[in-house]
Amino acid sequence: MSVAPAQAYATPEPLISVASNVLPTPTVIQPIPASIQLPATTVELDPLAPTMESDELTDQPIVETPRPTGDLSSKVAALRGTNPGSRELECLAVGIYYESKSEPLAGQLAVGQVIANRAKSGRFASTYCGVLFQRSQFSFVRGGSYPAPARSSRQWENAVAVAKIVDGKLHSSSVPNALFFHAKRVSPGWRLARVGSVGNHIFYR
Template sequence: MMLAAVALGASSVAPAQVAPAGAVPSVGEAVTSVANAPLLRSAVLPTADAVTREAALPAPAPVLDTPAPVHASGSLSEMVGQLRSTEAGSRELECLATAVYFESKSEPLAGQLAVGHVIANRAKSGRFAKSYCGVVFQRGQFSFIHGAALPSVPRSGQQWKTAVAIAKIVDNKLMESNVGKALFFHAKHVSPAWHASMVASIGNHLFFR
């Protein structure tokens, strides 16, 4: 009787199937498994049409910190009126506009344009940093810089919008200034011991080369 019971137990319990370590199910097994789980079929095995459509999608374009060229015409005042904005459009123009704002926001437009051109001249000269931000953050050059961040500016104000317009005019070379290739300027009420040639006097600033 005991032998019969053992035999009966062995025939009613199938032995466990143990796959070797690292074994991967065959393609037929995988398809059979997916077919038995219809809710997961579309996620596991996408259709050929879906794969083709996904492959045809264009790659996303890279995001660049380069503003689109701007256009303006007329006098300096008319150009500023066309290009005033609360947003500079790029980090580099932000640095240039901030320098124009803090160094010359109370100056006539010609004086603000001249300050903007000094920043641009420095970036091209080979004697200073090669970018607007590099020039602005160069140690000991501009008193409005404290630390590694640009100071905050009331962006809704007309003076900031004008500084943004001046920065765009300078960057897009829409109008030259009579300071030429000047690399330095200072207020008329100070007298630094500079051995440089003065090239222009505009508003409250003297410009030197």
Template structure:
């Protein structure tokens, strides 16, 4: 009888031990799963960046408020200028000065001449109009009295002069000698006591 009881106790103890082991295994499995989940890398979404395949050109405001891309070069800007059927008197004076002073020079040389006339008209030291600056006595050798030279003009060179005059007037491209108020041909030496800025093509510029 005692043996049966002991055997029953042993069976119960074994059953309890087996049940306890099973619970430990289940608990251990849940713990491992939580830990594994915690350690699992979380996918994060990277911010999407624009793909740039070509250089971006900064947009600049145009005269009418619209955005326009700046020209890549002075030559491009000259090519973009409209050719008016008729020029205002002021623009005609400016274009004529550029033409007669620098028509055979580079576009930079022509712009430098044009910007001198614009700068003079705004300086307060010279007449306040382009025609006033051009017709001021003893300033420009191509002027004859109160009139501009007549005769035929080279069509391509005049077209460039008109375009450069518009650019000089609007200030849409900086002259290589921005701020200059005086210039003379490079083959003369007038001995001016002025601040020399630079030589551009066949002219020397001062302020």
């Protein structure tokens, strides 16, 4: 298909010879007075046509992840997995894993809550990773690193789930204000306020 070039005028204007004494008549553009009302351009909308909500204009639909319900075991089962989803949750899960992987879920939740409490206390680092790598706080951290957890194990999957529960405030710990803990088998003689005992650990603030 070919398209003819657009024509500027319906009838071409005659050419004037250079030697001619006839001067061309200039074209004067007359402004439109403000008093003249121009016809309004209207767009007819179909009242039955569906409208677009603001959320529908985004590239991806907004899908909210349902919050798990039930007891702690049910929430852990719903959130269990091998991938924490972020570096911060990875650090929180690692702390839970190495400090309490053999503990009941309530004990793991309490350990995770201590790490979260420290991060927001102002007395420690302000992130989970910062708390984890703070000097002389966790014995499994050596030289600024920690051993790789067994990511295919159920214990790691539980730690990931508990980390998500702690971070999302999805379940209350029985020691909500604790900042310190130690195993029952040791007696460090801390002069701290004891807030409770969960599993094989004693918790303080």
